[in-house]
Amino acid sequence: ETGVTQTPRHLVMGMTNKKSLKCEQHLGHNAMYWYKQSAKKPLELMFVYNFKEQTENNSVPSRFSPECPNSSHLFLHLHTLQPEDSALYLCASSQVTTGHNEQFFGPGTRLTVL
């Protein structure tokens, strides 16, 4: 595997379910990100992890719970979601150095909440 992988690619869940999204990066990067992409809205940054430490939480509801056990893996745990949480969830990684920040994205998980 190369680049950034995400599983599952598609997920349908009810509002009372608990599920997890998984992201793995094979690039040796030290930072990982979760984004939400909804129709007709700009890409929204949700969480940032730098060297496994969460450095950003953009006012995301607590029904979304991230976990970063090591610098290669990132999870997004989901529980009691709402239909408006249906979206494409994108994971990205980067090597944080001084200067610009080029991020590499996974293919995303298309989430539908019924």
Add this chain to the structure above:
Amino acid sequence: GDSVTQMEGPVTLSEEAFLTINCTYTATGYPSLFWYVQYPGEGLQLLLKATKADDKGSNKGFEATYRKETTSFHLEKGSVQVSDSAVYFCALSDEAQGAQKLVFGQGTRLTINP
């Protein structure tokens, strides 16, 4: 805060037409600028980038020049192909706001007809 504004889509062109997608930005510091492309069913891919004024990023026939005086980074291609149909995102990374944060425009959907 920092922001990116792109021309509204959708944009529909015929094959071999000239393409321009406008992008302007506001930033506190001295940002790096990026164009990302998202093909149907996939995540975002970095198309090109520029890190300082007057730099020209180029890739796959696409070009964009970092214009500090007009705070712009317009994407151009001389002759588009059907395979260029995708959503294009302009983005910036500003060290003054934290080098890890990418700020995206809302995206411009491009459709090329044969």
